[in-house]
Amino acid sequence: MSNSSSERAQALRFGFSWPELNDGLFYSDVVRTSDSESTLIQFYSRKYKNSAPLQGWLQRIRNGQITVNGRVVRDPDTILSIGSELVYHRLPWKEPGAPYILEILYEDGDMIALDKPSELQVLPGGLFQQRTVLTQLQWRATKQSSSLVCCEPNPVPVHRLGRGTSGILLCAKTKFAKTQLAAYFADGTSYVGGNSKNNLELNARRKILKIYRALVTGIVCEDKVIVEQPIGTVQYPGVAKGLYVASPSGKPALSKVEVLERDVEKNCTLVKVEIQSGRPHQIRIHLSFIGHPLLGDPLYVVGGRPRCFDPEFVDGSFAQDGGFPRPAKPVPGDCGYTLHAHHVSLSHPTTNEVIEITAPLPPVLWTRQEAQETSVI
Structure with missing residues (x-):
């Protein structure tokens, strides 16, 4: 099954404008x-x-x-x-600005795939408690249930994309679909690491494949790079549970990087990345680890570590609501980089039919040939 399926909601968009203040x-x-x-x-x-x-x-x-x-x-x-x-x-507060229009790339009775815009958070956290993808899904379900005789299930995201990351976000409409899709992600991550036999078994068993596009700093010399750097956490100001970084004592992670185009004049490289595990901020960390951070990434630098790292720093002041003020140093939710979840191939959670979903690329991630083809059309 592909994006051209009759079940596809081609170019269908939805979104409800955010209120001035959230509900607290x-x-x-x-x-x-x-x-x-x-x-x-x-x-x-x-x-x-x-x-x-x-x-x-x-x-x-x-x-x-x-x-x-x-x-x-x-x-x-x-x-x-x-x-x-x-x-x-x-108390209620005004959350930072965030887009609210979402495009539906695929939808049936079990699942929905959205094209998430950059700068929109997936789940509540930090300053963003209402301006999230989850809230838009809930509002859409409420509107549908009030206008239809049959109440539509309330979809929930089954994985996360960073706030600055755009592209395909999978959401489940039923408990069974949620369990199945979550298992797909967990299976891929659990089989990464160890030896080549494990990785071969992973390829044979995988029920989901995710491919991203990214623009990175510098010229990547090798046409293909496999990054197997483990990812762990360190204490970091403004990140209560710790910041994910490249760490020898972390959990296994595997990314396959392929060069699509090099731009010597602008000193950047367009790459395609297939991830075979799902560690938080994995692509940002892995590409910076090999010396090529995402272009514009405010947080991660060469080595897969944060730009400003001082675990002893603690800001003793507090904001108007009593909480800690927003950290002066970069945090994971800061945007500015270009990373797009471009293509997903998966087994349907109930039928096992293979589904191919593609999210349109932002122009900045087009190759020269793709740009020329688009201009001709």
Whole structure:
């Protein structure tokens, strides 16, 4: 089955404009034995120290943003007892600008493939809690259920693309499809590493193939490069769970890089990348590891490490809402690079039929020949 299938929703687009402010967030906790007899400020400043500094949590408590058993408590020295129900209300805020129009590349009763634009986050996180692909899918499902007799399932993404990455994003409409598609990604990643026998077995078993295009700095000399650098995490300001980097002690990862075109005058190379594992920021890390970071990448530099690396740096100030201010140093969600999930081949989660999906390339990722062919058309 290809993009020309009658089931394809060719050039079908949807999207709902973002409201000025999001709805804020509510975080719930129940006091356990280990936290009993703690004060309210001790509980939050210890358990959620990555969310806000001590003074920030004091501000939130005194501002009436925390309830204990349904009652607003403004005294930070309130003693907590076992079983107490705590709720912290993060006040609504204006999220950074983000596109909201999505194109449907493929859709049937089990799954939907979207062409995600750059600068749109897939799932909630950090400053982006509402301006995400997931929210647009939920709003679309709500509109469909109110206008149709039969309620459409609510699709959910089964993998992630970086906020600055564009292209194919697969979403499942049913629990079964979600389980199957998630297994495809997990299988590919789990078989990478070890020896060549493992990789041969991976090629035989793989039910999904992902191909990207990227523009990298410098001239890649070899026509084809296989990168097998493991990827791990390090502490990094503004990234609570750690920043993914090239690390000898990390998890196995494999990327196949193929040169499509070299531009000596602009000192950059257009490449095609097939990934056989799905580590976060894998392509950005692997290409920078071999000495060719993505053109415009604000974070990763040669060696697969961050541009500014000082794990001891901690900003003790806090923003207006009590939380830490946006890091001055680059973070993974920063955009500026050109990376596009161009083609996906997979076994349909219920029929096992092979599906080929292609997302149109942005002009900056065209080869000279593709540009000429497009101008002729």
